Amino acid sequence: MFEITSKEKIATKEYEIWVKAPKVASHAKPGQFVIIRTSPNGERIPLTIADFNTEKGEIRLIFQAVGKTTYEMATMKVGDALQDVAGPLGHPSEIKKYGTVMMIGGGVGIAAILPILKELKRAGNKVITILGGRSADLVILKDECERFSDELLVTTDDGSMGMKGVVTDGMKEVVKRGEKIDQAWSIGPTVMMKFSAYTAKELGIPIFVSLNPIMVDGTGMCGACRVTVGKNIRFACVDGPEFDGYEVNWEELMNRLRQYKDQEKISLENYIARVGDLSWL
Amino acid sequence: MAVIKIPNNKTPIKEQEPGERIHNFKEVVLGYTLEEAVAEANRCLQCVNQPCVAGCPVNIDIPGFILALKNRDLPKSAQILKSYNNLPAVCGRVCPQESQCEGRCTVGKMKEHEPVAIGKLERFVADWEANQGTMNIPEIPSRKLGKVAIIGAGPAGLTAAADLAKMGYEVKIFEALHAAGGVLMYGIPEFRLPKSIVEREVNFIKSLGVEIDTDSIAGRSITISELKDEFDAIFIGTGAGTPSFMNIPGTNLNGVYSASEFLTRINLMHAYKFPESDTPIRIGKRVVVVGAGNVAMDASRSALRLGAESVKIVYRRSKEEMPARIEEYHHAIEEGIEFHWLTNPIEYIGDDKGNLTAVKCIKMKLGEPDASGRRRPIPIEGSEFVMEADMAIEAIGQTSNKVLLSAFPELKLTSHGYIEADPETGQTSVEGVFAGGDIVTGAATVILAMGAGKKSAKAIDRYIKSKKAVV
Helix, strand or coil: CEEEEEEEEEECCEEEEEEECHHHHCCCCCCCEEEEECCCCCCCEEEECCEEECCCCEEEEEEECCCHHHHHHHHCCECEEECEEEEEECCCCCCCCCCEEEEEEECCHHHHHHHHHHHHHHCCCEEEEEEEECCHHHCCCHHHHHHCCCEEEEEECCCCCCEECCHHHHHHHHHHCCCCCCEEEEECCHHHHHHHHHHHHHHCCCEEEECCCCCCCCCCCCCCCEEEECCEEEEHHHHCCEEECCCECHHHHHHHHCCCHHHHHHHHHHHHHHHCCCCCC | CCCCCCCCCCCCCEECCHHHHCCCCCCCEEECCHHHHHHHHCCCCCCCCCHHHHHCCCCCCHHHHHHHHHCCCHHHHHHHHHHHCCCHHHHHHHCCHHHCHHHHCHHHHCCCCCCCCHHHHHHHHHHHHHHCCCCCCCCCCCCCCCEEEEECCCHHHHHHHHHHHHHCCEEEEECCCCCCCCHHHHCCCCCCCCHHHHHHHHHHHHHCCCEEECCCCECCCECHHHHHHHCCEEEECCCCEEECCCCCCCCCCECEEEHHHHHHHHHHCCHHHCCCCCCCCCCCCEEEEECCCHHHHHHHHHHHHHCCCEEEEECCCCHHHCCCCHHHHHHHHHHCCEEECCEEEEEEEECCCCEEEEEEEEEEEEEEECCCCCEEEEECCCCCEEEECCEEEECCCEEECHHHHHCCCCCCECCCCCECCCCCCCECCCCCEEECCHHHHCCCCHHHHHHHHHHHHHHHHHHHHHHHHHC
16 A cells, blocks of 8 residues: 655646655656555556655655546545556656757646756756746646756646647747757647647757556556557557657547547546535635 | 276266356366365375376476375375475466376376376365365465566466575566466466466465566566666566468458457457456357367357357367367367368458458368477368358467567577576576576477476576675
């Protein structure tokens, strides 16, 4: 069992927890993920490792309550324990000195971009960060990202913080004023990654995206997470999760993410019926 | 001279009726009663040359345990079995006996006679012991001879672990998944091997002092150098571990599964109990399963139990080349699985939402024998046709999983990407590191993996003793 040592609500339905998982904490690198289960009947879901503390043997997970498992996690308290935490999984991000990097994060994807931009900063890159959200309250971890960025831009759909627009508007803005970007990362909702990859291609910027398909084991044993990259079928869990954004077949990924939509709805409805009102999350 | 009179046929065994069992995941074969088991034990000739023993990958004293059963001395029978085989209730259910012990049985060689039902007797004795509630746990030496790390809690790893623990080693198994058992847990369905039996056998191995660390991915959660520092020897029994796909157009349509994913969702994650269990699975109405091995049988029979209206197995060779156990094939036929021999899928067809709607196939014919010795299937030009399907499951085998191997570059691999290991000892190219099971041989059987685990346990014992003697 993997104890939750701290928990904080960081936005509507978005939470940050630290979990005791010494073997993961001592081996984790930016860009990797864990597979977790909440209970003996639980499903296995992947979550990016947002941070890790080797000394305390703890990892930081940031998630949004969207389905049964994440709703259940949101109701767990400090002292409760996750049934399983397995990892670190996936290839770490390729950290080196690129020159100037553009780090694009949206929604809870900001939690995944944070450890990578931290390491890229440490490796001597000039870091320009663009965070996007529907409104100001959904732009999480802004101060932390700012601390490790040379420049930080925020875009919101409603203009309640920063620039009114979406992350691709921010990308164009940065390039328009003459900044030369050597490498970009985009992590967030699939549709955001898709459009940031298209924009990056237009702007001639190489871009990594971190894919989040449905997984089961997370260790290459089942192939549930297969994605088409270029002409090849790849397993996001072991070949990724990061891939060249130009090459990803986005339509297929989005179709595959909808595979269990009906069952996911039933599962969540049953859970809410069992535990009662969760509108406070 | 007295003429030996032996009933021609095996003592019949009770099974769930096909019409009933296709609606549940409960075990199909219900097992012998004591009287039936003794009657079947009486069919054994107790012949001197014991060909059955030679046919068993772990050389169980088969006439010995059958004689004890015949004499109704069940504790002795169980004790004989357990001294050779740490997982008899599993082997009695899933071994391909027709090509091993029973394939060599003297009775089976007699005119019009079926062999002794050795597998069913093994199962009977193992289940009898378990139902007594008290497992006979052998005495374990208290002074430890050394520490051994086992990677993977499947048949190979569990067997090696149990044997080493009995010899007096401190053994720790690192298992990537959340449950021990490997393929016995995620691969073989409940109706063929109830998970409570796997858990029972795993608990027996734990009672020998073996520690099982689940959620531990060797090479990730613990590095190879950490393992080398902490342990005197390492045994790798990870299984093959990555599903192969035919890579035909449409493979990533919704509704196309690898058998590994389909069966893992059902067996390990209990998706057949959804929504009581959180893991969902698609319920296919018209299902096409590709391949004709045991995994294909398991996948097709599972799809039927989930509520499929029709399940078709397509296989590019003919019935003669089918690799599945004959018992499983018969069960599949009884349950209404359709077989389409000499048929190979060439494309998956989907709708505009990315859902599978049909499988395009081509007819095949058999040509000259290929490298496997089987006649090579050749497509018949112009014979393409379309099968409607909303689910397709590929059960065409596996390749080696690279998670551990990429973290262990010193390990020499074969040209097929499996670990190069001595077939007699499991010794790899790295000193103190042994390997066995599917990660050495490629996908094979539970019992062969167990045999490899046994051989490696002996070799590891010799290795550690000789090393400590030198020091």
